[in-house]
Amino acid sequence: MPTQALDTFAAHLSADRQQAVRANVTRAHDRRTAILFDQLGDPDALRRAAGAIKQHVVENLDTLLPAAEARLQANGVQVHWASTPTEACAAVHGIMTARGATKAVKSKTMVSEEIELNPYLEARGIDVVETDLGEFIVQIDGDHPSHIIAPIVHKNRREIATSFERHGLGDYNDEPEVITRRARAHLRQKYLQADVGITGGNFLSVESGRLVLVTNEGNARFCLAATKCHIAIIGIEKLVPRDRDLGALLNLLARSATGQQITVYTEFVAGPHASGQVDGPEEMHVVLVDNGRTEALASDCREILRCIRCGACMNVCPVYRQASGHAYRSVYPGPVGAVLTPLLAGKQFPAYADLPKASSLCGACNEVCPVDIPIPDLLLRLRDRGKREGAPAAKVGTPPMGAWALLASQPTAWKAALAGGAVINHLPTKLLPIPALQSWTSTRTLPEWRGGHFRKWMKSRPQPQA
């Protein structure tokens, strides 16, 4: 029987790489659990409250988006809207061209990966440099991030040291501290020479127009201290209604993502720099990106738009731990990616219809989600959609269930099958030419058949005493 693309990828993953991913994400998950439950009285109630805040945002985007736009403009921020990746890239390029800008430094933003901003700008002669250490290594390797929080979770220090040597960043040295110092020295010149700083945004408060950026390395801060123009690219779902709601979300984001009480840097940007402040942007732009989000909003999976991109679901997921991020063939891996990727794909949905099946539906992703997204339910809805649309990718690895359905819907046939089922105990099941059974029994032993007695037991069971 053909296996799913994700299984095939996992089967060919080197032991080294699988070990690196598993060790790192397991550690991140353990830290998350410890800090949430050690520090907070009722973290479950908090994540349900955070989920309710974000669900309110999702279901009220029609009024919140224009309100956010008005607030940003009142703060002196220029607002751009982009339906597609090309429109979003063109907006960024247009802003740069208007300023005669040729050099950009970039803080980590997943939406820019979505719209493939770097190749777009590079093709137009713009020098664009990733500044998050992990993203910088991804860039010099021509690779892709494999985790939304830890982009190079799939790489070990020897690979990184080799990349640095190849890129002219000193002789081979695989000490993490040396690697970090070399990146520090190299990148600070890039910031200081750059014309624009490009960032994403973790939250945007509709009340105040404050854009919230969280980092640990200080790269977003440096982008906004060294350059004269700030371009923030955010998905339309990143809004929060009020500043006070940030109190709930910031208390969850870092704990869920990296097991920290709060990230080292949390920046609230409400516009260009203050008059009197020498450093920082004199011009600020926000690019609001749709790229399939309105389609997700119209679907029965709109809860996925609550996501605050902490990565906790991938850290806990048994499938992600086994397969690693690149197995998902998209910007967003893991459980959230298995839902988001097919939705954002729009007309390309069938190409990703296998991803919702990359789950055992164990429910751990929902349990750890800081905004309580019912990911297993959404996966089931997308499996259903894949089946209804007849997407070939949705069928791969699924045993034919037609015969079973026929049997189970005819009471007489069902009873007869149960009664005769005991015969299977005497058959060499491993040799039966049924592909689904062969695949299942190749790693498991079929338990002894003990069925067919329930109805008899029901009839003669001891009656409860009144």
Place this chain on the structure above:
Amino acid sequence: MSSSRDQILARVRAALDPLPERAPLPDWDRELVRLRTQAPPTDLWTQFAERLTNVNGTPLTDVAALVALLEANGWTHGYCDPALWPELQPAFPDSITVETAFDRSRVDDYAFGITAVTGAIAETGTLILGDLTTSRRLAALTPWTHVAVVRRAQIHPDIPSAIAAFPDDPNLVWVTGPSKTADVEGILVEGVHGPGCQVALLLG
């Protein structure tokens, strides 16, 4: 042809109009983010200092201690906010030279930068920098050591109270310890793009 803005908003409305009702905005309970491990009520600086120490930051309560730290590490040249320098200068020896103007073409010349905060948060050990109070964004960011001058009355107890007291400032940065990364094999390294040594100096 209508603009992208109109198209996006039209799609948003089309997606939401069929909903029989919209999720209300919850009035979530502030107690949910109260720390269970809250220390017995000591003063806010004590709690702040403890939290800052937990994230490898360095709380100091007098200028002499700062001078000792700078001398012990050989950090003999740096920047100081011109508004703070008169208050600090008497305690500084001649062996440490200080500029009160920051030259961005020589960022690596400054071993330390001293600037004022606009606030602090006790429960997280966080320093709050703002455009109106930080004399230069780069001076608080590029030197290996950043010294943030804090006044006792500026310390908020927790995150919600710091948010409620947001000053009218276009750029606020909450700083919680030294810059760090764990991108390489999950191993913690401090001093990535920002300070590797974060000092909070309590004055007045």
